Amino acid sequence: MPTAKLQILRSSQAKAPAKRKRITSERFLPPLILVPTLAAIITFVYVFILITIWVSLSRWGTLRIDWRPRDPLFEAYAQMFAMPRWHADLRNVLVFTILFLSVSIGFGLLLALLLDRRLLGFTIFRNIFLFPYALSFIVTGIAWRWIFNPETGINLLFDGLGINKWLVSIGAAPFRPGWTTDPSVLFSVNNALGHVFPAVRNLSVQLGIPIALIPVVVAASWQLTGFAMSMYIAGLATVPNELREAARIDGATEFQVYTKVVLPLLRPVTVSTAIILGHVSLKIFDLIFAMTGVGPGFATDVPGIFVFDMTFKATRYNLGAAASIVMLLLVAMVIVPYLWRNLRKD
Amino acid sequence: MQISYANFRQSLPRTIWDWLILIFLLLCVLFFLMPIYVMVVTGLKQAQNVSLSTMWQLPLHLSGGGFYEAWRRLYPNMGNSLQLTIPATVLSSIFGAINGYIFAKWKFRGANTLFAVLVFGMFIPYQSILIPLIQFLEQIKLYGTIGGLILVHVVYGLPICSLIFRNFFANIPDELIEAARLDGAGVVRIFLLVMLPLALPAFVVVGIFQFTNIWNDFLFGVTILPNPSAQPVTVALNNLSGSFSVDWNVVMAGAVIVALPTALIYILLGRFFVRGLLAGSVKG
Secondary structure (H helix, E strand, O other): OHHHHHHHHHHHHOHHHHHHHHHHHHHHHHHHHHHHHHHHHHHHHHHHHHHHHHHHHEOOOOOOOOOOEOOOOOHHHHHHHOOHHHHHHHHHHHHHHHHHHHHHHHHHHHHHHHHOOOOOOHHHHHHHHHHHHHOOHHHHHHHHHHHOOOOOHHHHHHHHOOHHHHHHHOOOOOOOOOHHHOOOEEOOOHHHHHHHOHHHHHOOOOOOEEOOHHHHHHHHHHHHHHHHHHHHHHHHHOOOHHHHHHHHHOOOOHHHHHHHHHHHHOHHHHHHHHHHHHHHHHOOOHHHHHHOOOOHHHOOOOHHHHHHHHHHHOOOHHHHHHHHHHHHHHHHHHHHHHHHHHHHHO | OHHHHHHHHHHOOOOHHHHHHHHHHHHHHHHHHHHHHHHHHHHOOOHHHOOHHHOOOOOOOOOOOOHHHHHHHHHHHHHHHHHHHHHHHHHHHHHHHHHHHHHHHOOOOOHHHHHHHHHHOOOOOHHHHHHHHHHHHHHOOOOOOHHHHHHHHHHHHHHHHHHHHHHHHHOOOHHHHHHHHHOOOOHHHHHHHHHHHHOHHHHHHHHHHHHHHHHHOOHHHHHHOOOHHHOOHHHHHHHHHHOOOOOHHHHHHHHHHHHHHHHHHHHHHHHHHHHHHHHOOOOO
């Protein structure tokens, strides 16, 4: 308190010069304070990305560093897009993203809506559903790898619940998938697409859902459904109760209150959640690294693993760099419009 | 009393639908806790009792199971992770507070564009900067050291920390700053004397968020620290499960040990945890 008073006195005595000094410092100091951070980010993000692009165009394909540009310049990209493994990777990351987003957003929304009734144990339920979010993808991967071990885990549980006994009794084959060890692809659309685009027949990968990818989708959804649920719970809290009451008075059933009033208001939440989870899923690496690796016939390989293998195991730096730039472009296609829309507003 | 009793009455299931919802939620709880159950139960078994056919059963004898062995193999790396996570969390919180304050309260021309440039950094796949990053760390002699990994986590933590603090400071009324300015305080003094004392909750949110992120990191740990004895515990756990003879009780016990610090934080400070997670979705 005394210092504050003193300051007022001082500033009133020497008003003019102090004010000028302050105006200049208030103009130049704020940007100046940000200089170290921005310098670090420009170097570590933007300059490093440019260097990676350069590496992807260079002759640095062995342990020996070679910055000279390659001829033809985009040879690493051409090589990569000719690799059956890279085709499998692109299919996997796409299929994984679609399945994982549908499951975690759908399940997360369902949980949020059910919890919205605020029945007994609301807080406990919510905390349990979000709990996996706090764990490392490595922990999640290890736990689910054991659960989806075809000799035990889930399959044993099916046996124990008598499902297979019942299937055999009605003359069907017992349900014992090989999960992460199964290289086959479900719902392959190659033949169907082949009628329209004959080029599809020459593809080296089956366009469909690899069975080995399903356990990974389950594990990722187990970890991140709670995130989607939390986003929706926060979104539901912003829907005014008066609005729901008004709809009820107008004769809407409880079901209609949700489909006609609440859900349309939650659309922005869905967009945010889809984009956050979408960029996680395009970058997915740790979970698959710990759970299945590349999988049988590259059934669970993704660009994140491809980059790691090419760069750090095969030391084909230009190829790894090229794949990482494709990853960056995939993420940027999702994130840049989102940031543009969100940050322009304020 | 009256009110809480009424709330309790409200929360009791009344219709058949309410009962169905409750039963469904309880089934979901079983699903969400199942991997935790498997990890703990398998971890508590002795190696000779871990068999494929009894996976879902409780251990026969009560003993430490795989925990002794897992702890013996992981505790040096637990030390590394702590040595790395704590300083990196503290430093990135401090930088985040400073940046967030400037971006929220001292907007200059072009500040919003710079903010977007900064925030984009948290979404990039880190694979796309790893090669130059490792070369840079080699040049400044920090490759393979915990110090180098701290630097990396602080730099790539700047966007998210600045974002959370900016959203926090934006909600503090401008009148407070005006009053301090009339008292003659400048940019720095307002931050130190007015804003920092108010920012404790934001520090808790960012601290928890960063601690969890850095503790759970794998990619930077495995690429920047090739020496197994210096690696963080997530990498050590993965090595444990990738070795030739997998003792599942040891691996599961290890997974529980690695999960414990962040799980405890979540259980004790879950409220702040949720706030950090929601702030990460960019909305102001």
